[in-house]
Amino acid sequence: MTSLQHAAREVERSLAPARARDVVGAYLALTKPRIIELLLVTTIPAMFLAAGGVPDLGLVLVTLLAGALAAASANAFNCVLDRDIDELMRRTRRRPLPRHQVGTAAAVVFASLLGVASTVVFLVAVNWLSAVLALAANAFYVFVYTMWLKRRFSQNIVWGGIAGCFPPLIGWTAVTGELSWAPWVLFAIVFFWTPPHTWALAIRYRADYAAAGVPMLPVVLPAPGVTIRILAYSVLTVAVSLLLWPVAGTGWLYPVVAAVLGAAFLVEAVRLHLRAKAGLVDTELKPMRLFHWSNSYLALLFIAAAVDPLLR
Template sequence: MNAKARAYVALMKLRVVELLLITTVPAMMLAKRGMPSVWLIVVTLVAGTLSAGSANTINCYVDRDIDQVMGRTRKRPLVRATVTPTEALVFGILLGIVSTLMFGLLVNWPSALLSLGAISFYVFVYTLGLKRRTPSNIVIGGAAGCFPVLIGWSAVTGSLSWSAALLFAIVFFWTPPHFWALAMKFRDDYAAAGIPMLPVVASPETVTRRILFYAYGMVAVSLVLAPVAHTGWFYLASAIAVGGWFLVEAHRIVRRTARGEDPRAMHLFHMSITYLTLLFTAIAIVAVV
């Protein structure tokens, strides 16, 4: 793969996309109460990857000025001028068009509209509207990352339900603890770029208390899913176990911060990924057993 092709792939931020797709297939399986066809899974994942890649690419186009200021983003293609801003914007728009048509023609149009809505929300609400203006940016804007569960559910059923809404809510409450932990680590980067992430504008004590608040919300919603979606004892036990594990660490980060110690924010960040993976694995298991 030549440098240009690698740059286009990098614009899509596929490592971030992997996390989104972790939630898509279990949502499809729960909606089906079994295993959907391999064809439907593959098309949904490919179209979903292109959709998320579209949003990420356009995000790189909009944020190219701050990416060159932040240490962790200085190697992105637009900063290194591997591709031009126009090329990146055209690529992002084309990805969005292809993904929308794939969903509409090969899956169903409700999923296509949800996919287009996710792209639009991420670009216009989060990137252009909130990111540079308010510390609540990731709370509201992070909802874009919750759309994959809705898309997965809709791909199977052609509609949504209360169970799908609860899956959405789990990811919604999960996003702030996940992202704020990362932002605590890279606080100086965001401050240098003028981005008012919560760790930039609030004290560490305030940030960790907010993390704990959303962690409790996340676990509470995950437990409500059990009776609503009739997931049975295995999922409920799994949700209690992994939720309790996450809450213990969330309390620890609050205590470390209060004592003036290293909060070990990245430990919580990596734990959040493991938590979401384990929880949605449990959902997938109960859907097929």
């Protein structure tokens, strides 16, 4: 072997781990891990609330695994179906499919295997009701939101966001095997929270959505019209969050935390609307302040719901 051939072999060996990491990273990116994290944040507290304390930790882990697989499957299918518009948007053009890091057929197989694995884990280790709810959430996200609502209606996220409301139902049924009013209140909290959260992001990337032909509300409506709706949904979110207190019979911690967090959420929504009324647009509106705060709001609210039964 010549020295040149030997050097080429050494270079090839050194690149192999990097290529493997790139492939794994590309498939992981298809699952949108940040979205999965947010969904799981609403699953665990529902399990604590349903158990009236600490649920079986083995059940928690297997439910999180199955839920993560289900969400990963739905997100991967979303990447496949949205690959054309993702290529047109600055925020999404670096996803694996627009960059041709993963083939379309391979992504479909990957998403399908994740969905099958999720259903098997739910059926074997949790229960059939949780499995059905997870399948319903995925079907709604892929077929109703991604394939129908997203590209046709300005209220797409209002109804499409229903898919993201299922994790509290799944967490509750994993523990109890049945549904009751409390998990539906948790469902409603996420439902009313989703439009302010998403529209704040859509304001920031309004030009991207417009270029891709996606009729998000900030694309079709002036900023003050969007922000007043953000404020209205924020009020509904806070009101419904306080409803959990009597419905679930929580202790003192949850309503106190819900009231404080809700007040802060409404202050930020009011500030955003006032900036819009003053004539500021796009990034000048600072919509990402509300977007990031909405993430913290939901996480802290659900953590309070999980901790509350531990104090009783």
